[in-house]
Amino acid sequence: MEATVTSTENEGKVWSGGNKPLAASYGKMMMWFFIVSDALTFSGFLVAYGFSRFKFIESWPIADEVFTHFPFAHGQELPMIYVALMTFILIMSSVTMVLAVDAGHKMKKTKVAWYMLLTILGGAMFVGSQAWEWATFIKGDYGALETKGGRILQFVDQDTGKRVAIADFAQELPGERAHHTRKDGLWFTKEGSLPSYSVNEVVAGFNAHDNILIRTEFLNEEGEKTVLTRSESAKKIKDAVLVVEGANLIRNEYGSRLFADFFFFITGFHGFHVFSGVVINAIIFFNVILGTYEKRGHYEMVEKVGLYWHFVDLVWVFVFTFFYLV
Amino acid sequence: MAHDTHKLAIFRGLLKFKSNEQKIWGVLVFLSLVTAIEVILGIYKPEMLDVKIIGMKALNWIFIFLTIVKAYYIAWDFMHLRDEKGSLTWSIVLPLVILIPYLAFILLVEGNYIYEVMRDGFVSWNF
Known part of the structure; x- marks a missing residue:
């Protein structure tokens, strides 16, 4: 079998791997494959949530009455404000990520490093906010x-x-x-x-x-x-x-037991993605500083983790809608 | 590499940006605006949007529509699907666009059916 390597012999030929029909490198294609399959996993989760909600449609907890807290604002009912802030933090870190990719195309090493650092900070802030959200949810307030x-x-x-x-x-x-x-x-x-x-x-x-x-x-x-x-x-x-x-996996004070189960599983699975995204971003950040991509001649790795990072943001947009808005 | 060229127009060419960096900030402003609209609608819940359309409140349909709009701009501009080849874009988007609504449709219909059985059945669930 011939290897799919572009050489002078097969260059430009359709067979033998001589051209790239999708104009994307191997690594980028694989990242997209992973994202498509992960998107299906998340939609499986969210659709299962929808199933259970339709099953208990007349007794499902009202999200606005459950998530009413904001740090340092004790005793005030502030539905949605906290999640809106979390959403904004994640979108912001997505923006710094695109800016890093953009700087990468222009081969500006220091700029890429700074934007990557900001992205990591945004991700860490988001995970921290989610931890606070979980802690408040688990503690409960009325009993x-x-x-x-x-x-x-x-x-x-x-x-x-x-x-x-x-x-x-x-x-x-x-x-x-x-x-x-x-x-x-x-x-x-x-x-x-x-x-x-x-x-x-x-x-x-x-x-x-x-x-x-x-x-x-x-x-x-x-x-x-x-x-x-x-x-x-x-x-x-x-x-x-x-x-x-409060709430645990067996019972919760907000209503249907499945509500807390899905909350822990879906936001937990998403939070795990954000956490691994932060770790991967950190690895790439150090590679940028060490000049690995400068030597390689292109910053495609930044672009690939960028795709993953935006995907995490994309999933959050859906989780936000189906958990807090609808 | 192919992605040295960026398509800099959004909203079907209505809004053109001078550089890719500028486009990113433009998309951020748009996404924040959509999120702000969602949050305001979510807090005030206007009563006129309580009308049911195909078994769901009009407000919820608006939320889902706005979410898909946001998803489009994240995928097209942040994940730069806009700059990729059409064949790559659609081989990513089409499977999701076909499979997810299908799964949602069958499971939501099933969930609704179980709800009706539990409501009209002879077994008491509220004791």
């Missing part, structure tokens, strides 16, 4: 009860119509059970952290405060969560079996 059937019951104030945290009304009851650790009792058995209040304490607090109502997962015609009347709430709270605070 909720879970029923036998796995439904989440949240609480609102009758007078203001605003959400109430269980810590604000739950009563301390004496004689509750203690956290079981390895040092007491059975060998090598322990349990995860207990919620700050027990179901009985929340129920006692509910009975003591007449203005607390239960908000169910279900959406009414206006697309808002249904709030039960006081008598319905008193009936409903009897079904509660668990106190849920």
Whole structure:
């Protein structure tokens, strides 16, 4: 078999690899192949999210009520602002990446290095923001009860119509059970952290405060969560079996369990891409500084990692839409 | 190399830039603008956009449309598909444009069907 190398013999010939029908180098083609397959992986994730959401369309959590936090702005409801900022950071780092590629075409070594550095900083900032977003999501803010059937019951104030945290009304009851650790009792058995209040304490607090109502997962015609009347709430709270605070892979206080699962998987998989992008960018950055591409005569490697980096940005555009907007 | 020449016009030639660098900043301004529109719509959620079109709110259709617009400019200008050969561009874009909507269509129809079974079935899911 003949190797696909351009030589004087086969140059310009269609067969024997004499020309490049797509006018792209091998490495660039492979990067594009990878991007196409990775795009299909991500669309698989997002479509699975859509499937689960359509399956639980009348009880899916409202993203605007879940992601309302902004660093240093405690107690304020600021939906979307934080993710919008994250989106902007990622688009900005995409721009510095294109500028690096552009400087590479002009063989300006220092300019490429500076733009690569800015790109790495932008990527690191994005991953950091995502870590904060995760931490806030895992911590939760109001707390909720879970029923036998796995439904989440949240609480609102009758007078203001605003959400109430269980810590604000739950009563301390004496004689509750203690956290079981390895040092007491059975060998090598322990349990995860207990919620700050027990179901009985929340129920006692509910009975003591007449203005607390239960908000169910279900959406009414206006697309808002249904709030039960006081008598319905008193009936409903009897079904509660668990106190849920924050989110994990098994249950979350925001509503449907799958919501948190998809949040962790999709943004996690994307964050992993950003992280590996930062690492690859750093490697290329050092190569630029060492003058590897200057010696090679072209900066195509910068262009190739650039493609990957823009792809990560592209995926975020879709994650942003389907997780936070729609 | 082929990419020494850049096509510097966007919006079907409506907007022409003098250099590639300038085009990058122009695209950034456009992308930020689209994101800002999305965020403002997402915060205020105008009621007139609650009308349903093919089973989904008009607002959600707008979001999806704006997302695809952004994706187009990221792929065409940042990933410089605009400067590549047509055969390369379409061999990348066509499989995605065909497969992803198809997958989305079948799975969303299926999800909706399961929702109806759970709503109208004889099993109680809310206890």
